[in-house]
Amino acid sequence: xxxxxxxxxxxxxxxxxxxxASHQLMIRAGLIRKxxxxxxxxxxxxxxxxxxxxxxxxEEMEKAGALEVLMPALQPAELxxxxxxxxxxxxxxxxxxxxxxxxxxxxxxxxxxxxxxxxHELKSYKQLPITYYQIQTKFRDEIRxxxxxxxxxxxxxxxxxxxxxxxxxxxxTYDVMYSAYNNIFDKLGLNYRAVIADxxxxxxxxxxxxxxxxxxxxxxxxxxxxxxxxxxxxxxxxLREKQPLPKPTETREKxxxxxxxxxxxxxxxxxxxxxxxxxxxxxxxxxxxxxxxEREVFWLLYLxxxxxxxEIKARKLLGDFRFATDDEIESHLKGRAGYIGPxxxxxxxxxxxxxxxxxxxxxxxxxxxxxAGYHFKGCNWFNDFILFDLENFDHSxxxxxxxxxxxxRNVVEGDKSPDGKGEITLARGIEVGHIFQLGTKxxxxxxxxxxxxxxxxxxxxxxxxxxGISRVVAAAIEQNHDAHGIVWPNxxxxxxxxxxxxxxxxxxxxxxxxxxLYADLVAAGFDVLFDDRKVRAGFMFADMELxxxxxxxxxxxxxxxxxxxxxxxRTASDNEVIPLADIVEFLxxxxx
RNA sequence: CGGAGCGUAGCGCAGCUUGGUAGCGCACUUGUCUGGGGGACAAGGGGUCGCAGGUUCAAAUCCUGUCGUUCCGACCA
Numbered sequence: 001x002x003x004x005x006x007x008x009x010x011x012x013x014x015x016x017x018x019x020x021a022s023h024q025l026m027i028r029a030g031l032i033r034k035x036x037x038x039x040x041x042x043x044x045x046x047x048x049x050x051x052x053x054x055x056x057x058x059e060e061m062e063k064a065g066a067l068e069v070l071m072p073a074l075q076p077a078e079l080x081x082x083x084x085x086x087x088x089x090x091x092x093x094x095x096x097x098x099x100x101x102x103x104x105x106x107x108x109x110x111x112x113x114x115x116x117x118x119x120h121e122l123k124s125y126k127q128l129p130i131t132y133y134q135i136q137t138k139f140r141d142e143i144r145x146x147x148x149x150x151x152x153x154x155x156x157x158x159x160x161x162x163x164x165x166x167x168x169x170x171x172x173t174y175d176v177m178y179s180a181y182n183n184i185f186d187k188l189g190l191n192y193r194a195v196i197a198d199x200x201x202x203x204x205x206x207x208x209x210x211x212x213x214x215x216x217x218x219x220x221x222x223x224x225x226x227x228x229x230x231x232x233x234x235x236x237x238x239l240r241e242k243q244p245l246p247k248p249t250e251t252r253e254k255x256x257x258x259x260x261x262x263x264x265x266x267x268x269x270x271x272x273x274x275x276x277x278x279x280x281x282x283x284x285x286x287x288x289x290x291x292x293x294e295r296e297v298f299w300l301l302y303l304x305x306x307x308x309x310x311e312i313k314a315r316k317l318l319g320d321f322r323f324a325t326d327d328e329i330e331s332h333l334k335g336r337a338g339y340i341g342p343x344x345x346x347x348x349x350x351x352x353x354x355x356x357x358x359x360x361x362x363x364x365x366x367x368x369x370x371x372a373g374y375h376f377k378g379c380n381w382f383n384d385f386i387l388f389d390l391e392n393f394d395h396s397x398x399x400x401x402x403x404x405x406x407x408x409r410n411v412v413e414g415d416k417s418p419d420g421k422g423e424i425t426l427a428r429g430i431e432v433g434h435i436f437q438l439g440t441k442x443x444x445x446x447x448x449x450x451x452x453x454x455x456x457x458x459x460x461x462x463x464x465x466x467x468g469i470s471r472v473v474a475a476a477i478e479q480n481h482d483a484h485g486i487v488w489p490n491x492x493x494x495x496x497x498x499x500x501x502x503x504x505x506x507x508x509x510x511x512x513x514x515x516x517l518y519a520d521l522v523a524a525g526f527d528v529l530f531d532d533r534k535v536r537a538g539f540m541f542a543d544m545e546l547x548x549x550x551x552x553x554x555x556x557x558x559x560x561x562x563x564x565x566x567x568x569x570r571t572a573s574d575n576e577v578i579p580l581a582d583i584v585e586f587l588x589x590x591x592x
Numbered sequence: 593c594g595g596a597g598c599g600u601a602g603c604g605c606a607g608c609u610u611g612g613u614a615g616c617g618c619a620c621u622u623g624u625c626u627g628g629g630g631g632a633c634a635a636g637g638g639g640u641c642g643c644a645g646g647u648u649c650a651a652a653u654c655c656u657g658u659c660g661u662u663c664c665g666a667c668c669a
Binding site for chain 1: 604605618627631641667668669
């Protein structure tokens, strides 16, 4: 391709609404243009990248035995009503009516559609297992679209769905997909991690996310230094070591802590490490009473001061809850927000509670005194507070019912890996893929079954496997860029090689040499961008670096006298001089 | 949905406080010079100042409404 016929549309100014590097660079390099909030057009240069990501994905899906289909983006409400998601999905489902006032939505995902397809097309166990996939535009009416195509309202996704008779068969396909995903991200040339994930609202048991590692990632992921354990922080756990607890040595003492409300403030004020301060959270938990009526109950959660509550874990144990308001804290605990702690026996307050196990193992700790401006220090659970664990006759923390000590916190750097090998470290990741074992959630609701070997009707078991194609492009940039622009991995660069002739319009023999080089490289099968614009060298280099071409060749009169061209790697600071005759072989070696 | 900004040339912005001829940089067009890291000079084209209403002799500027958009929060494959 020649730049004279392939406008680069690069811009010098950074758009004011682009916060992260990939968004800024995608605009600056002329990959995308914004149409409206969360809606982007792909320019020719950007589309070349997108297509390469699609191509790699498609190749690996085919290798994994998946069959490509294409399902409508516009979907009838009836199918969504069958699974109940028409009601449950919330406002991010883009709903609309047709001219006959019938309800439709723009598909954010295609479980309903594929399940409908499968129940009509699959009749016999002999057709199973089977995996369908598509590369389709999805819609999600995000509350706040941002970061360019990273979180947009319309995006391109590869989604695959598998159908099975048995859990074993699902596991087999899941494993095939797991390795297909590894192959895809390997080929894309990205630094990524497969992590154990929470399966979220889609449902199902086993689930892995694939994250591209990048500082700006929206997700925190935890992985072990000593094993291949990796999990989203939402579901990462730490090893709970059984070790003898230190005996209490202090007695409770009330101390004045005016204006010190947060853990950080109390820690600094008293000169006590956050690990020695109890964090007490007050929530209103929604429960169903004996009559099946829903009501809210005041509840306390205890965490170590340096730990954060993991709401997903807590909700799994407690169901739905919200944080209590200051007024609710005062009325239930007779305490003041910012100074709350476990109630003393003499308060005669019976308040249900749950602690993170690490909080229960604290001794001689600091906590709020349930009185504005005061904390306690030297606290110990059984010495000072009512734990109302009636079965626990010897009143020891070790024998406290497990019901009270659960895992409800986020892991932190330095925690022991749950497999006992190594320690947890944290990194930021961009979720670009997610695979689930769905089970029968959709097939049951939609009566998608087949006749099994025994001649009996059986509901199919499903798996689903997604890759955010357009997000991958942004993630690749987020991970691979420098001060000059994008640094594309070889396999997804819009062009592999750029030819930059110096003052070509002034030298006929240079023009001939550059044209010949271009013809040779194209013939050798490279994606080549020939910069035949009449622009100055600096301008040309700046453009090539901004759009991230990984390899470029500088053709000048100087080198031509010696029969050479200069080669520059996008990431290298110096040029290499290569004999013109060797250049095809040289590049082949670089691009394998 | 709550809070806070911003809408002026294709892009980035100034002008608004204190009402009176529509401005700057980049980009674009033409020419001359220049020619290995976004070059210089000269000339030029391009605007319903988001939209509607109001105040005024006069509104980009003041007032009201409205639409769009961005950021923070809540929410979320």
